[in-house]
Amino acid sequence: MSQEAQLIWTDVEQIRAQAPLVHNITNFVVMNNTANALLALGASPAMVHAPEEVEDFVSISNALVVNIGTLDATFVAGMKLAMHRAKALGKPIVFDPVGVGATAYRNRVSEELLELAAPTIIRGNASEIMALAGLNAQTKGVDSLYGSEAAVEAAQRLSLVWGSVVVISGATDYVILGERVATIKNGHPLMTKVTGMGCTATALTGAFSAINADYFQAATHAMAVMGIAGEIAVEKDPAPGSLQVNFLNSLYELLEAAITNRLQLTQS
Amino acid sequence: MSQEAQLIWTDVEQIRAQAPLVHNITNFVVMNNTANALLALGASPAMVHAPEEVEDFVSISNALVVNIGTLDATFVAGMKLAMHRAKALGKPIVFDPVGVGATAYRNRVSEELLELAAPTIIRGNASEIMALAGLNAQTKGVDSLYGSEAAVEAAQRLSLVWGSVVVISGATDYVILGERVATIKNGHPLMTKVTGMGCTATALTGAFSAINADYFQAATHAMAVMGIAGEIAVEKDPAPGSLQVNFLNSLYELLEAAITNRLQLTQS
Amino acid sequence: MSQEAQLIWTDVEQIRAQAPLVHNITNFVVMNNTANALLALGASPAMVHAPEEVEDFVSISNALVVNIGTLDATFVAGMKLAMHRAKALGKPIVFDPVGVGATAYRNRVSEELLELAAPTIIRGNASEIMALAGLNAQTKGVDSLYGSEAAVEAAQRLSLVWGSVVVISGATDYVILGERVATIKNGHPLMTKVTGMGCTATALTGAFSAINADYFQAATHAMAVMGIAGEIAVEKDPAPGSLQVNFLNSLYELLEAAITNRLQLTQS
Numbered sequence: 001m002s003q004e005a006q007l008i009w010t011d012v013e014q015i016r017a018q019a020p021l022v023h024n025i026t027n028f029v030v031m032n033n034t035a036n037a038l039l040a041l042g043a044s045p046a047m048v049h050a051p052e053e054v055e056d057f058v059s060i061s062n063a064l065v066v067n068i069g070t071l072d073a074t075f076v077a078g079m080k081l082a083m084h085r086a087k088a089l090g091k092p093i094v095f096d097p098v099g100v101g102a103t104a105y106r107n108r109v110s111e112e113l114l115e116l117a118a119p120t121i122i123r124g125n126a127s128e129i130m131a132l133a134g135l136n137a138q139t140k141g142v143d144s145l146y147g148s149e150a151a152v153e154a155a156q157r158l159s160l161v162w163g164s165v166v167v168i169s170g171a172t173d174y175v176i177l178g179e180r181v182a183t184i185k186n187g188h189p190l191m192t193k194v195t196g197m198g199c200t201a202t203a204l205t206g207a208f209s210a211i212n213a214d215y216f217q218a219a220t221h222a223m224a225v226m227g228i229a230g231e232i233a234v235e236k237d238p239a240p241g242s243l244q245v246n247f248l249n250s251l252y253e254l255l256e257a258a259i260t261n262r263l264q265l266t267q268s
Numbered sequence: 269m270s271q272e273a274q275l276i277w278t279d280v281e282q283i284r285a286q287a288p289l290v291h292n293i294t295n296f297v298v299m300n301n302t303a304n305a306l307l308a309l310g311a312s313p314a315m316v317h318a319p320e321e322v323e324d325f326v327s328i329s330n331a332l333v334v335n336i337g338t339l340d341a342t343f344v345a346g347m348k349l350a351m352h353r354a355k356a357l358g359k360p361i362v363f364d365p366v367g368v369g370a371t372a373y374r375n376r377v378s379e380e381l382l383e384l385a386a387p388t389i390i391r392g393n394a395s396e397i398m399a400l401a402g403l404n405a406q407t408k409g410v411d412s413l414y415g416s417e418a419a420v421e422a423a424q425r426l427s428l429v430w431g432s433v434v435v436i437s438g439a440t441d442y443v444i445l446g447e448r449v450a451t452i453k454n455g456h457p458l459m460t461k462v463t464g465m466g467c468t469a470t471a472l473t474g475a476f477s478a479i480n481a482d483y484f485q486a487a488t489h490a491m492a493v494m495g496i497a498g499e500i501a502v503e504k505d506p507a508p509g510s511l512q513v514n515f516l517n518s519l520y521e522l523l524e525a526a527i528t529n530r531l532q533l534t535q536s
Numbered sequence: 537m538s539q540e541a542q543l544i545w546t547d548v549e550q551i552r553a554q555a556p557l558v559h560n561i562t563n564f565v566v567m568n569n570t571a572n573a574l575l576a577l578g579a580s581p582a583m584v585h586a587p588e589e590v591e592d593f594v595s596i597s598n599a600l601v602v603n604i605g606t607l608d609a610t611f612v613a614g615m616k617l618a619m620h621r622a623k624a625l626g627k628p629i630v631f632d633p634v635g636v637g638a639t640a641y642r643n644r645v646s647e648e649l650l651e652l653a654a655p656t657i658i659r660g661n662a663s664e665i666m667a668l669a670g671l672n673a674q675t676k677g678v679d680s681l682y683g684s685e686a687a688v689e690a691a692q693r694l695s696l697v698w699g700s701v702v703v704i705s706g707a708t709d710y711v712i713l714g715e716r717v718a719t720i721k722n723g724h725p726l727m728t729k730v731t732g733m734g735c736t737a738t739a740l741t742g743a744f745s746a747i748n749a750d751y752f753q754a755a756t757h758a759m760a761v762m763g764i765a766g767e768i769a770v771e772k773d774p775a776p777g778s779l780q781v782n783f784l785n786s787l788y789e790l791l792e793a794a795i796t797n798r799l800q801l802t803q804s
Contacts (some may be wrong), residue, residue, distance in 0.1 A: 021677045029299045029315050031565045031606075035731035040776050045731065046635065046677035047565050050608040053641035060638060060677065070299075072318040072342055074608055099314065102328065105321035141289045141314035141328065193520065195303035195313065240308050241516030248777030252729065297567045297583050338567075340586040340610055367582065370596060373589035409557045409582035409596065461788065463571035463581065508576050509784030 005263050008221045009256040011212050016042035020210035023061035024203060025049045025079050027069025027098065030196030033244070034065075034203035040251035041225070043207035049075050054082035062210035064091060065203050066119075068109060069098035069142070076109055080116055087117035092209035092218075095119035095164075096202040099142040101131025114162055120209060121219050122158060123167040123202045126151035133158045143192075148172050152181075165219045167205070169198055173223040177216045184220065185264035186227025193240040194247075201226045220265070228262045229254060273531050276489045277524040279480050284310035288478035291329035292471060293317045293347050295337025295366065298464030301512070302333075302471035308519040309493070311475035317343050322350040330478035332359055333471050334387075336377060337366035337410070344377055348384055355385035360477035360486075363387035363432075364470035367410040369399025382430055388477060389487050390426060391435040391470045394419035401426045411460075416440050420449075433487045435473070437466055441491045445484045452488065453532035454495025461508040462515075469494045488533065496530045497522060540803070541796040544757045547748050548790060552578035556746035559597035560739060561585045561615050563605025563634065566732030569780070570601075570739035576787035577761070579743035585611050590618035598746035600627055601739050602655075604645060605634035605678070612645055616652055623653035628745035628754075631655035631700075632738040635678040637667025650698055656745060657755050658694060659703040659738045662687035669694045679728075684708050688717075701755045703741070705734055709759040713752045720756065721800035722763025729776040730783075737762045756801070764798045765790060 021044045026034060031047050038045035048057045051074070058064055064086040066079050086093050095113065100106045110132055113119075124132065125144035133154035148170025155166040155176040168174040171189065175182040191197045204226055208218035233246035289312045294302060299315050306313035316325045319342070326332055332354040334347050354361050363381065368374045378400060381387075392400065393412035401422035416438025423434040423444040436442040439457065443450040459465045472494055476486035501514035557580045562570060567583050574581035584593045587610070594600055600622040602615050622629050631649065636642045646668060649655075660668065661680035669690035684706025691702040691712045704710040707725070711718040727733045740762055744754035769782035 019676075019679075023677075027315070028296050028564050029303050032300060032568060032731060035565050036776065036780070039729045039731055044677055044679050046638075047563070047606050048635070048639075049606060050641060052609070053639035056639035056641070057677075070315050070317060073320070074342075074610075099316070102314075103316075103321035103324035105318060105324070140287075141291075141312055141325075143287075143312050193307045195300060195307055237517075239517035240304065240520050241513035244304070244516075245513055245777035245781055248780075249773075249775035252776050295583070296564050297571050300568060338583050338585060341588070342610075367584070370582075371584075371589035371592035373586060373592065408555075409559075409580055409593075411555075411580050461575045463568060463575055505785075507785035508572065508788050509781035512572070512784075513781055 002260060004265055005260040007217065008224055008259050011208055011221045012225065012254060014211040015207050018211055019044045020062035020207055021046060021060065022063050022065060022203065022206045022210060023048060023057050024065045025054065025075060025082055026065060026067035026199060029069060030199040033196050034200050036248050037200045037251060038203055038207055040248045041204055041207055049078040051077045051081055054078045055085040058082050058085040058091065059089065061091065063094065063206040065094045065206035066113065067096040067098055067199055067202060068106060069199060071109060079113060083113060083117035092120040092215065093117060094121045094123065094202055094206045094209055096199060097124050097128050097132050098199065100128050102141055118162040119164050120215050121165045121167065121205055123169060123205055125198060126168055126170055129158065129166065129168050130154045144170065148174055165215045167219050167223060169201055169223065175216060175220045175223060180216055182220045182265060182267045184223045184227055186224055186262060187230050188234040190234050190238055190240060190243055191230045194244050224263055224265055228258055231262060232258060270528060272533055273528040275485065276492055276527050279476055279489045280493065280522060282479040283475050286479055287312045288330035288475055289314060289328065290331050290333060290471065290474045290478060291316060291325050292333045293322065293343060293350055294333060294335035294467060297337060298467040301464050302468050304516050305468045305519060306471055306475055308516045309472055309475055317346040319345045319349055322346045323353040326350050326353040326359065327357065329359065331362065331474040333362045333474035334381065335364040335366055335467055335470060336374060337467060339377060347381060351381060351385035360388040360483065361385060362389045362391065362470055362474045362477055364467060365392050365396050365400050366467065368396050370409055386430040387432050388483050389433045389435065389473055391437060391473055393466060394436055394438055397426065397434065397436050398422045416442055433483045435487050435491060437469055437491065443484060443488045443491060448484055450488045450533060450535045452491045452495055454492055454530060455498050456502040458502050458506055458508060458511055459498045462512050492531055492533055496526055499530060500526060538796065540801055541799050543753065544760055544795050545792040547744055547757045548761065550747040551743050554747055555580045556598035556743055557582060557596065558599050558601060558739065558742045558746060559584060559593050560601045561590065561611060561618055562601060562603035562735060565605060566735040569732045570736050572784050573736045573787060574739055574743055576784045577740055577743055585614040587613045587617055590614045591621040594618050594621040594627065595625065597627065599630065599742040601630045601742035602649065603632040603634055603735055603738060604642060605735060607645060615649060619649060619653035628656040628751065629653060630657045630659065630738055630742045630745055632735060633660050633664050633668050634735065636664050638677060654698040655700050656751050657701040657703065657741055659705060659741055661734060662704055662706055665694065665702065665704050666690045680706065684710055701751045703755050703759060705737055705759065711752060711756045711759060716752055718756045718801060718803045720759045720763055722760055722798060723766050724770040726770050726774055726776060726779055727766045730780050760799055760801055764794055767798060768794060
C-alpha cells in the first residue's frame with residue numbers, strides 16, 4: 001500500500017513537472033470543469049474538435065481523451081481523425097463512452113471508434129461498460145442502474161477484445177487489464193451530485209497516461225487521486241456547489257500525506 | 269399558503285425519490301449549471317442534441333427541455349425531432365425562447381417550434397414573452413427591457429393560442445394558464461447577475477413537470493423553489509460568484525421549513 | 537498614476553451605468569465564465585454564433601468579441617459574417633487568437649479573419665502574438681512558451697500592419713498601438729491555473745471598448761481591472777477553484793480605492 005502510494009505520488013510530481021499537453025475532444029457540459037481539473041493537477045489541457053485540425057493537434061499532444069457525452073456528426077468526425085492519428089503515433093487514447101446503451105447512435109459510434117483505434121484505456125460506469133461489451137444493459141440516460149461490481153465480467157471481456165485497460169467507476173472503482181484487477185474504494189457518494197465527475201476522472205486519466213506508460217498503473221493512480229481529492233473536498237463542505245470548487249482546490253493542493261493516509265487500493 | 273407550501277414540498281420529495289430523467293437541448297453557456305441544478309434538486313439530467321439520437325432519447329426521458337440560447341442549424345434540427353417525438357409520446361415539453369425578438373432567425377425558429385409541437389410550458393422574461401406573442405417588444409440581447417407585469421396580457425394570449433402554461437420571470441414571476449394566474453415574489457435581484465439563472469428555472473420546471481401532471485402547479489412550484497433557493501444563497505453571500513455555488517448548495521439542502529417560511533405565492 | 541486610476545474608474549462606472557451589450561462568438565470552454573465576468577463587471581453579455589443571425593445581432597450590440605478557442609466551420613462562418621458587419625457599422629471588434637500557431641487551420645482562419653476585418657484590439661499570450669505576426673513561434677497547445685516581453689516587437693509589427701491595439705498578456709501585460717506602449721504588472725500567477733482567464737480578459741476588453749472609443753485606453757483599463765480583481769481574489773484564497781468564484785465577486789464589488797491602491801501601470 002505504502003509503496004503504491006509512493007508510485008502515485010511520483011506520477012503526480014511528474015505531471016506537475018512536465019505539464020503534459022492533454023488533447024480533449026469532450027462534451028459541452030464538462031469542458032470547463034475538466035480543463036480546470038487538468039490545470040489543478042498540473043497538466044496543460046486543450047479542447048480541440050474540428051476535423052480540420054485534430055490531427056495536427058494530436059501530433060503535438062501527449063495524450064488524447066475522447067468523450068462522447070454530447071456527440072454530433074462534427075465531433076464524431078473529429079474523434080475519428082484524432083483517434084486514428086493518435087494510434088498511428090502510439091499516443092495514449094482514453095475513451096469515455098458516456099451514455100452508451102441509451103441510444104442506437106451512441107452504440108454505433110462507440111463501436112466504430114473502438115474498431116478504428118482500440119483505446120489505451122476505457123472508463124465508464126457499470127451500465128456503460130456493460131453496454132459497450134455488448135450486454136443488454138439498461139441505462140438511465142447517463143447514469144448507471146448497476147453497482148460497479150456488476151460490470152467486472154463485461155470489463156474483462158472488453159479488455160480481452162480490445163487490449164485496453166478498462167475502468168469501471170462507482171462506489172468501488174475497478175481497473176482491469178486481462179487478469180489484473182485493482183479496486184479503489186476512495187471517493188464519496190456526493191460526487192455523483194456534481195455533473196461530469198466521471199468525465200473529470202477520464203480527463204485526469206489522460207494526464208496520468210501521458211507520463212506513465214504502464215497504463216494499468218496510470219488508470220489506477222488517476223482513479224485514486226480523483227477519489228482522494230473528492231473525499232477531502234466533501235469533508236470541507238458536504239454540498240454539491242462547494243464540492244465542485246473544493247475539488248479543484250484539493251487537486252491543486254494535494255500532498256503526498258493525503259495519498260498515504262487515505263489510499264484504499266487493493267490489487268490482485 | 270401553507271397548503272401550497274405542502275404541495276411544493278411533496279413535489280420536491282417526489283423528484284428526490286424518482287430522480288426523473290430530464291432531457292435538455294439547451295445552450296452552451298448554461299449546460300453545466302443546469303445539469304448541476306437538476307442534480308442538486310434530485311433529478312437526473314442529460315444533454316443530448318444530435319438529430320441522430322434525440323428521438324431515442326426522448327423515448328426514455330420523463331420530460332424535454334428546449335432552450336434556444338445558442339441555437340444553430342444542427343441544434344434546431346435536433347429540437348424539432350425531439351419536440352415532435354415528445355408530443356407524440358405525450359411527454360411534457362418546456363420551452364425557453366432565449367433572446368427571441370433580438371433576431372429574425374430566433375423569431376422564425378421559435379414560431380416553427382411552436383407550430384410543430386405546442387409546448388406544455390413556456391418560460392421567458394417579459395421581452396421574450398411579448399416577442400413570442402407577436403408584439404413588437406424591444407429586447408436588449410438576452411435581457412428584458414420590461415418588468416414582468418408588462419407581459420401579462422401577452423402571456424395570456426400565448427397561453428390561449430398554444431394551450432401552454434406561460435411563465436414570465438422577473439422581480440415578480442407570473443404563471444399563467446388561460447384565466448389562472450399565480451404570482452411568486454420570491455428570489456433576489458442579484459440572481460440576474462449570474463448567467464443562465466432563467467435557463468436554470470426552465471430546467472427545474474422540466475423536473476417538476478416530469479412528476480406533477482398539473483403543469484400549472486409544476487411551473488408554479490418550480491419558480492417558487494428557484495426563488496427560495498436563490499434567496500437563501502444570496503443571504504449566505506451577496507456576490508455573484510458565491511451565488512452560483514451557494515444556489516446549488518441551497519437546492520440540495522432545501523428543507524420544507526424554508527418553503528413554508530419564505531413562500532410568497534398568490535393565486536387567482 | 538492617480539489620474540490613470542481615475543480614468544479606469546470612470547470607465548467602470550460607465551459600464552455599470554450603460555450595461556453595454558457585448559456580442560461574443562467564443563469557445564465552449566469559457567462561455568459561462570466570460571458571460572459571468574461581463575455580468576459581474578456590469579455589462580450585458582450574449583453568446584450568438586449562428587451564421588443565420590450574427591449580422592442581426594451585431595447590429596444591436598455595442599462591441600463584438602471573437603475568440604477561436606474551439607473553432608469549427610460553423611463558428612468560423614459566423615465569425616466572418618459578424619466581423620464583416622461590425623466593421624461596416626464601425627463597432628469595436630476584439631479578437632483573441634487562442635492557440636494560433638498550434639495548427640495550420642488556426643493560422644489560416646486567423647489570417648482570413650484579419651484580412652476580412654482588421655480588429656480594433658487583438659489580445660493573446662506571447663506565443664499567440666508571435667505566431668499571428670508570422671514568426672515561427674513555438675506553442676504548447678493554448679499555453680505560451682515565452683514571457684510576454686518576448687513578443688513586444690511582434691506586437692508592434694501586428695499593430696502597424698492592421699492598425700490594431702495589440703495586447704500581450706503575461707506576468708507583465710503589454711498594450712501596444714504603434715509607438716504607444718503601456719505595461720501593467722497587476723495580476724497573479726495563480727490566474728494561469730484557471731482555464732479561460734485570458735479569454736475573460738478579452739471579453740472584458742470588449743466591454744471597455746464599448747464605452748471608451750480611445751481603444752488603447754480601453755484595452756489598458758480592461759487589463760488593469762482584470763489583474764486587480766484577480767489579485768484581490770487570490771488574496772482571499774490562493775487556490776484555483778476558489779479563485780474562479782472570488783474573481784467574479786471581486787469584479788462585482790470592485791471599488792475605486794482598489795484601483796488607486798493597486799494599479800501598476802506605466803505608459804510610454
